[in-house]
Amino acid sequence: MFKFTLGLSLFLPLILLLLPSQKERVVAWVNMGIQLLLLALFFTMLTNSELCEFSFTLSESLGLHYHLLIDEFNKYLILLTALIFPLVTYASIDFIKTEKKLFHLMLALSYLLIVQTFLAQNLLFFYAFWECSIVPMFFIIGIWGGGNRLLATYKFVLFTALGSILMLAAILFLVVANYKISGVFTFELQPLLRLQETLPLSAQRWAFLAFAFAFMIKIPVPPFHTWLPYAHVEAPAPGSMLLAAILLKMGAYGFIKFVLFLFPAVVEEWRLPLMAIFVLGALYGSALAFVQNDIKKIVAYSSIGHMGILMLGLVTPSESAISGAMLSMLGHGLTSAALFYSIGLLYERLHTRDLFHFGELATTMPRFSLLFFLITLSAMAVPPTLGFASEFFIFLGAISYSLKMVITSNHYLFIAVSGAAMLTILLGTLYSLRLVKYLLWGKKSEASLLRAGVRDLNLGECSVFTVLLLFIFVLGIYPQFIIESFKLAIKGLSIS
């Protein structure tokens, strides 16, 4: 079944290519139908807990195996991808007005490439798909984006490519070092994991820096985050949904899968600086979100804040912190998809993204207001949402580890960093409530009074929100069932 699913995701772009471009609705519904089918397939595969592995050797001597595997780390990310894509496709039916077939083609290509990136176990293939997955985004932002889209898309592509080139250098370095040490030339991840014992620490540090740089650009971690506000503001709403919900998680996934496994000694050595960078980045992102006047920028900067806390959870060697971080990937994916979808809805009706042009939406669009408010609760980490559960676990792990450090080795800086991290809760509340206040409450602003009455959500739009909210609340109330499946994965990370 795994091979069939992979094949289907490969043929989806081809099928769409063959459909005539005049029949736009047909293209859209075929796209969505096949994506829903893929969702069902992935879901059944993963609940059956059979081993899903596929390996095809291109070249034994060069160590190039097209090796795909669903393990505990990418399992839920694949499901997240499979869930978000049909929603993005549905959103693009209304939001994209020109060249619809091309857009759906880009979405299908994006689907294929992202899934391959998550599944790849061979470093070279991971790199190749990582680079390629930028290409559909390049076109999505560049063709269907806002006024400043060319700058945004070039910045996005070039910045990410810069990091990726360094990562390629590090990959080649690792492979050659492995060849020199063990005589085997391979790009596979498993054999390369043994390098952590044999490679000298100084060399490991450089490779770590290169990998980390690439992922920190993608996640993004300030100060390498400047492409994100541009990309989000100029991208069309479905593009933003895709970017925030899935592409950012690729960076975090890469960090777990490659950096944490390949260089545990370096991470151990540099744990405090890493935690500090991530926390400062989270505080910076949340602080900036507080003073923006463009609603898309507010949500973009809030993404930076959330990802910063997620990364804090990843580098803390505590079971609850890492579980929380992986849960947070799901939570943030769902929440930001919903937030960008709502911004897209608002833009479609009122053609503005200025915070002060809205007002009193609770009266004019009551259904939207309710759903939007519920999403904001998850962004603010109010129980019983998934946002709260994941942040609770991350902070629990971080504070526990910091206290342990204080007791065992008198390191007070850890607790300072973790304590500062908790200020993001306050900042999150500040910017979320500000957003809610200017959108939902208050009197209708003069600018919006000039427009005719806006229509509330129809059934389809409500159901997009409902699906996302369902997962957010159910997983927030009962996270144990996902945490269970992370336990095995975390054992592999050998936490003390």
Add this chain to the structure above:
Amino acid sequence: MSELFLILFFPLVGFLINGLWGSRLQEKSCALIGCAFPLLSLFLLTYKTAVSDFYGVSILFTWVSFENLTIDFALKLDHLSLLMSFIVLGIGSLIHIYSTKYMHGDQSFARYFSYLNLFLFFMLLLVLANNLLVMFIGWEGVGLASYLLIGFWYKENENASSGAKAFIVNRIGDIGFLLGIFILAFHFQTINFDEINRAASTANASATMINLSALFLFIGACGKSAQLPLHVWLPDAMTGPTPVSALIHAATMVTAGIYMIVRLHPLYMQATAVLPLIAVIGTLTALLGALVATVQSDIKRVLAYSTVSQLGYMFAALGVGAFYPAMLHLFTHAFFKATLFLSAGAIIHALHGEQDIYKMGGLAKKMPWNMVAFLLGSLCLAGVPLTSGFISKEAILMHTYSHSHSYSQTLTILLLITAALTAFYISKTFFLVFLPSKNGSEKPLHAIAFAMSLPVIALAILSIVVGLFHIPAFMENYLNLAKSITIKEEAHILIPALSLSLSAFAIAIAYLITVKQIKIVPKILEQKFYFDHLYEKVLLSTLRAFCKRVLATIFEVKIIEAAIWSMRDLVLFSSRRVTLLTNGQIQWYVLLILMALSLLMVWWFYV
């Protein structure tokens, strides 16, 4: 045991029904649904506790299970939580009935009842929680419901801001609460109340950890129960409907902090470094609240600051280890403060929205029953003998006096001054509102429905009854909280004598001031000791300015982006310089070829 979950979830069902379909229903149906579910929970609870041994813990499912920490979604019914549940459901139901007429004709009638039911659900969750996490879910949930209800009439920007202020200040406390949870989870490997209490009393519990966790949990309690300096949200919360103020900001939500500390009282008894802090902050809050209340002209604000002050009393009691008196005062305060708020609501309703006490007057003849209710509430608040308020206040004062630390005498003196001030401001308010005066309007009053007057009278009667029928003694045995102070002999005479004489003096002055119409308002009191100023300017404006000017403009634009743009500029600069080599002149190319060739030859021959 599953009935406990029914009792918990009934209000949630009411919330969902009214929330999703309420706008299509008639006002009567919404009211019926809104009141039915809390009453159902109340009856079920009463029935179950009367009929069977309903106490115990019931676990629904495991929320999360890590290697060394397991958190279940579990509820616990014991004497303490039963008492709180009765307060919540009892006063809650009466206020629901009151609201059916108070909110009559409001556009969003259904939304109001759905929010109120949501609040009850979260409050019950908080009260019935078996561990700190479930309590925290309820804790944040009531904060959320409070935000929604304070900003209920959201068309006014001020209401939305007040709601946000409440939520934000609450959240600052919640950060502390979470830190407390984490420290306890780390040290005791559990966040279950019983297990923490047991572990804290053993010898190998670390004093630092206990003190730290107690401190941070107390910060959380300060946020929720409006203690210094996190009290700034409570007066502004008065922009919400009056029944909301009665329920949330007098009887139930603000008492959550005290409830939490009483729940964890074995832990707090070990936290010897934190208890003095609690006592001091409680006393200062009590004093500050009373001082500011003396100069308020809005009747709801008088009551709001009065609540802040009374909560301070409860924390002062907690700080000296007098857990039972704190709970007793919580219990009595819930009744008489709700009475006061509801009767104030009736006054506001009758006067078509007038809230300024200096514009009221002569209502004694026009609203006699209301006057009696307000009078009974005021007597309780002032601590006049034979009222329940008297018993609980004296209990607190006697315990603070008998406490063995050096500072307790100072605290007792301050609390006595506060009692005098309390008597002063509430009697001043009573005299201004009800005695004949020339400020009173001559407009005909809006009629008060029976549904509104019944709860007021019921609560007034209850606030007196509790004092008269030895209920406190019964409660003391019932709750069985740890006791650490023995009351000194002389306290039994000294304290009541002092407080009564001070109160009588204060009431007399209040009467004189009202009759002579003196109005002195010192600047510092008017500015509420500049705490609101602190919140507005220091927290919000400075933070916003810092983020905007420093981070957004300088950092983001000038430093970080400048780094990126400078890379682009560097590339463009160097590439422009390099293109100078391709000037199209063939001779130049020939020259370059020759130079390269000669260099190659030199290298070939000599290297």
Add this chain to the structure above:
Amino acid sequence: MNQVELLFYGGLLIVIIGLLGVISRKNLLSILMFQELSLNGVNLVLVAGSILHHNYHGAILSFITFIVTAAEMAIAILILLLLIKKRKTLDVTFYSELKG
């Protein structure tokens, strides 16, 4: 320095003079003439080489060079004439389409 060496270094000198002229002249015709001079210098070097190595390779190569040079000059002059007709100038600085 004997005669062969003189021939060799003389030829080399003529090549260099010719190259320098190619680089520095403005008129296309002058460039061609200097290039011609350079090729003549090459011939001298080839003859000297032939004498030095005591075989006829250099001489034969110099014959071929003569013929090729002559043919090349014929075509070059023709191109020059066409260029004058098109651009009215033989100033080489104006022929810069390869710029950028």
